[in-house]
Amino acid sequence: MYGNDQCKVSNAPVPEPMGVICAAVYLIVMFVFIPIPFLEWIGHEAEFPHEKLLAVLSGLISISTAILLGFADDMLDLRWRHKLLFPTLSSLPLLMVYYVSGNSTTVIVPSIVRHLLQPWILLPITINISFVYYIFMGMVIVFCTNAINILAGVNGLESGQSLVISASVSLFNVVQLVRLESENSTGFWHHIISLYFLLPFTACTAVLFYFNKYPSRVFVGDTFCYWSGMTLAVVSILGHFSKTLMLFFIPQIVNFVYSTPQLFHLVPCPRHRLPKYDPKTDTVSMSVAEFKKSELKTLGKAFLAICRAVGMLHMEEFERTETVTCA
Known part of the structure; x- marks a missing residue:
């Protein structure tokens, strides 16, 4: 193999x-x-x-x-x-x-959560969620x-x-x-x-x-x-620290959230993509995917707009072919 x-x-x-x-x-x-x-x-x-x-x-x-x-x-x-x-x-x-x-099966309620909800709900220190x-x-x-x-x-x-x-x-x-x-x-x-x-x-x-x-x-x-x-x-x-483990998985959680539009087909983008390799410089750069704007769903358009606004997405539009290139 x-x-x-x-x-x-x-x-x-x-x-x-x-x-x-x-x-x-x-x-x-x-x-x-x-x-x-x-x-x-x-x-x-x-x-x-x-x-x-x-x-x-x-x-x-x-x-x-x-x-x-x-x-x-x-x-x-x-x-x-x-x-x-x-x-x-x-x-x-x-x-x-x-x-x-x-x-x-008892969990400790974070003190900041108890403090924020105290005016409306009086939460105990621990809760048995069974x-x-x-x-x-x-x-x-x-x-x-x-x-x-x-x-x-x-x-x-x-x-x-x-x-x-x-x-x-x-x-x-x-x-x-x-x-x-x-x-x-x-x-x-x-x-x-x-x-x-x-x-x-x-x-x-x-x-x-x-x-x-x-x-x-x-x-x-x-x-x-x-x-x-x-x-x-x-x-x-x-x-007995399954909740604490999630702190060590923060990069993976961020990556999962960022990948949800691809996983749920909100954006017509391949799920398995590798960085783009340049043999001339022997370096890799961000991968890109091309698709037509008509293929985008409403939630997909909203996701692209938000990510582009905060600088998490590089997007180029070609008016003649109505093609969008995202990376």
Whole structure:
């Protein structure tokens, strides 16, 4: 399996998808590591923390199914509706274990929200949103597994953003562990299990980034995108900081919002576009798409007008052919 790098002068084939190899190494390491956190309870069946073991196994099941989905996408080029359905199914083992373990579905209302709504509504400090929290976690999983895949197409971008996010989340876990101090503190185990999943992932991603950065010697493929997104979603749910994870995904959220007109066909623009390569200067520039103004829908026209006004869109109009070029 190979692909051609359209951001280079040379059109030599590049191995793809190397994300499968990294994911396989990651799973081997995680499977070998399973008994290590529970060595102190071996021989003490009555005190064995079965709920913690279930949490680890459910996370591995969800990650394994995400890797399978990514490999299927590499082979079969799945449609978008499948990319929304399969991650939802992959989340079920994790959410079921979260439910039967009696984990909290209470969220803290931000103080600024309570202050703004205080004249009209008196909100408590915490709210138990019950089943809605499971819907939110399912949406987090679906978003994360697709967010890395949407923001892609440049050498080192997929592996680079995953490396930055995983390293940042690892640092967040370490800071929380230092704050908690005692192993018996509430939440200590949650951040430990998050690091169990994150540290091998960060190491594998760092090696992959070394070969994937410009000029890339390998492509990561969709397998890596789904694997990385699911891993980050799993550690946030097991670590009980799924809302905090969204702060680390701000660039991906902005990219998703910016891409919605393309995803929902409000603008006749291809969804999969690469930067425009100039072989004379060996540089890349913004990609462009041409279409007729008559092809624009009302919401599409409004979106183009807003983005053009704030400088987020470069647009040229050709009156003779009634063609619009957007970048």
